[in-house]
Amino acid sequence: MVTTDLFGVAGDLPVPADYNGDGKADIALYRPSNGTWYLSTNPATNYGAVQFGTPGGGDKPVQGDYDDDGKADVAIFRPSEGTWYIRGSMAGIFAVAWGAAGDIAVPADYGGDGDREIAVFRNGTWYVNDATVLPPTLVDSTVQWGTTGDKPVPAAYVPEQ
DSSP states (O other): OOOOOOOOOTTOEEOOBOSSSSSSOBEEEEETTTTEEEEEEETTTEEEEEEOSOTTSOOEEOOBOSSSSSSOBEEEEETTTTEEEEEETTTEEEEEEOSOTTOEEOOBOOSSSSOOBEEEEETTEEEEEOOOSSSOOOOEEEEEOSOTTOOOOOSSOOOOO
16 A cells, blocks of 8 residues: 655655654654654644754754653754754653764664664764663763765664755
8 A cells, every 4th residue: 555645845854763652653854944843643643843953053853762662752963062952752851962063973773772872973983872871971982983084874864954
């Protein structure tokens, strides 16, 4: 069965993930122009909007399950300051300074425990926060894998703006 759903406007970024914990990816968009997330966890009955990000501020959406409750969390990485802002569905809103201006966000499950780790790539080096508590404490895992000018291929989808 093929279905279509008109959702979004020009300039929106797709941010699909399982926001309601039903095991299926939900249709979702991040609108950089106004810093708002538009989520469709059930297209027939439930469309919602969450303002989480700086309008036009260059925030990168980095959705994922950061608080280990089986639901994707709305999250942004602000590359201008190297800070992650996470709206955890269980842990609440918190910020983590992890990175530096210009870093590339590369969140993924690096520890194999099912949790999304905060991570950045800078000039051939991967900096992973291996924390297991939220908000994360700084538990650094650094791996040199690449050189200056390389582009990382993250395990998680982070849309380009």
